[in-house]
Amino acid sequence: MITYPDRNDHILPDLLGAINSIRLYSHKHPQARTSVDRVMERLDQVFQTEEKLAIGVFNDNMLVNRKPVVGVGKVSESMVKVLKEVGIDQIVFLKGLYQEEFTMFLMETFGTGAGSSGFMDYSHILLGRISEDEEKGEDTNVDSVMDLSSSKDFIWMLRNLDPQNPFNFKAVRDLSVDLMDTFRYSATPLKYLAEVKSEDEYTYVHTINVALLSMSLAKHIGISGSELMDIIYAALMHDVGKMLVPKEILNKTGPLTPDEFEIIKAHTVNGVMYLCNQKEIPRIAILAALEHHIKYSGGGYPNITRDWKPHFVSQIISIADIYDALRSNRPYRARLEHDQIMGILRHDAGIGLNPQLVEVFIEMLEGQSN
Ligand SMILES: [Fe+2]
Ligand SMILES: [Fe+2]
CATH class of the missing domain: 1.10.3210.10 (Hypothetical protein af1432)
Structure with missing residues (x-):
């Protein structure tokens, strides 16, 4: 049985669900809307007590708020794969994120034709990009998930x-x-x-x-x-x-x-x-x-x-x-x-x-x- 020892780890399966829905359907499709709603509900809960939620990939492991995620098995593996495919190793959701912004982010990052014009800027989402990190050899402008350059x-x-x-x-x-x-x-x-x-x-x-x-x-x-x-x-x-x-x-x-x-x-x-x-x-x-x-x-x-x-x-x-x-x-x-x-x-x-x-x-x- 899958268990989620950290409350914030709950976000991962929901986020993966939303990404998959956006990939399969139009963002107006009921399935996609429900998935997006679910993530937004999770984020709203988190933002009641925290200013941000950071999700990162390090050496094929998922981290949520700097802690390694455990007990989510295949969800974690799939999320690592999905993020690698689009060249992202960190996503930080900031308090104030609104539904349209989040949907836009999903479509532009994971939807059909995503990535052709690079990543867009969002007011409440910061992205760490794999290629950018490697080229610069230093942190991006993201308030790093772990502050761990090495x-x-x-x-x-x-x-x-x-x-x-x-x-x-x-x-x-x-x-x-x-x-x-x-x-x-x-x-x-x-x-x-x-x-x-x-x-x-x-x-x-x-x-x-x-x-x-x-x-x-x-x-x-x-x-x-x-x-x-x-x-x-x-x-x-x-x-x-x-x-x-x-x-x-x-x-x-x-x-x-x-x-x-x-x-x-x-x-x-x-x-x-x-x-x-x-x-x-x-x-x-x-x-x-x-x-x-x-x-x-x-x-x-x-x-x-x-x-x-x-x-x-x-x-x-x-x-x-x-x-x-x-x-x-x-x-x-x-x-x-x-x-x-x-x-x-x-x-x-x-x-x-x-x-x-x-x-x-x-x-x-x-x-x-x-
Ligand atoms: Fe010594
Ligand atoms: Fe020593």
């Missing part, structure tokens, strides 16, 4: 998670929504991710993995809302200072010289300097960039004071950081097996890492892999 990379990343990755689909979906919210909350991590991807693939994947793992651990201990957003943000930016480390040093296979190690260690302080020059940075992100290599019981780098205790959020990110580094192939060593990594984390609990957090982290990973 959403395709993000979804690619989700689909290419390490096979040993413990997340099940539902967990990944929940996490992706939080991650998307973070990107909506600030574009800075996106700009950084785009830059780091072109510079260093490992740091790019590592950064996203650390964000997913930190987010998961934080949620596991009950953190939510704006605090969770700040943690995701901080995790995404924790290694931003590595942008200033020369690639030859970052990817060196042999042992580092003392000078090279100093340059690597400086990524913490350089990260702070980078973040301090950005607008509206959560303070915790600055702190985590500074502290994520400082040990729980003192030591590590940078050397601030011997008894400097990293912030709780930095402690979360440290665990995710070490876990992801150990399970990755690096130029100087092969990836470690899950059990070996768990052994290292347990050994480091209470020394480099917060023991309670390590316990929860291991429970979380092992619980999800069962």
